[in-house]
Amino acid sequence: MPGDDQTIDGAEQFLGFEIDGSGFDEHEGQVIHAMTHAWDDPDRVFAAEGVVVIDGAFHFSWPDAYERYTYQPVLFHADVDGDGRCDPSVDHVWGGPSNAWNPSGNEPHVMDVEHGVRGGAHQTGDLAQEHCRLINRCL
Numbered sequence: 001m002p003g004d005d006q007t008i009d010g011a012e013q014f015l016g017f018e019i020d021g022s023g024f025d026e027h028e029g030q031v032i033h034a035m036t037h038a039w040d041d042p043d044r045v046f047a048a049e050g051v052v053v054i055d056g057a058f059h060f061s062w063p064d065a066y067e068r069y070t071y072q073p074v075l076f077h078a079d080v081d082g083d084g085r086c087d088p089s090v091d092h093v094w095g096g097p098s099n100a101w102n103p104s105g106n107e108p109h110v111m112d113v114e115h116g117v118r119g120g121a122h123q124t125g126d127l128a129q130e131h132c133r134l135i136n137r138c139l
């Protein structure tokens, strides 16, 4: 589990993870589910949550959910049909690795996601199926 593991210089291994979504007007009022897991192990889930899109935006704020200096996967699911499950045939699925963040202090990693562009492009096919499988474990 994420925690407060520390190196000898006081730099924490796990940092806060802040995700800001914008431009999601076509998903207004829908629930966006997001989950993030260890870069090398999808079974080590650090955070999973659902929030409602308001004014085309959403925000996740997760303490101790980003492992320092890793390209940590973040998977998203817009629950278009509102059934509480991820199904790529009707819902929108996207995601990918974060940037690697290694601050000199312990500042949180801030990730911006814009609908349809960098970090927000829809996925299809086998990749979307796999993302939904991973997300549905957390719903």
Ligand SMILES: [Ca+2]
Pocket: 079, 080, 081, 082, 083, 084, 085, 086, 087, 091
């Ligand atoms: Ca659904």
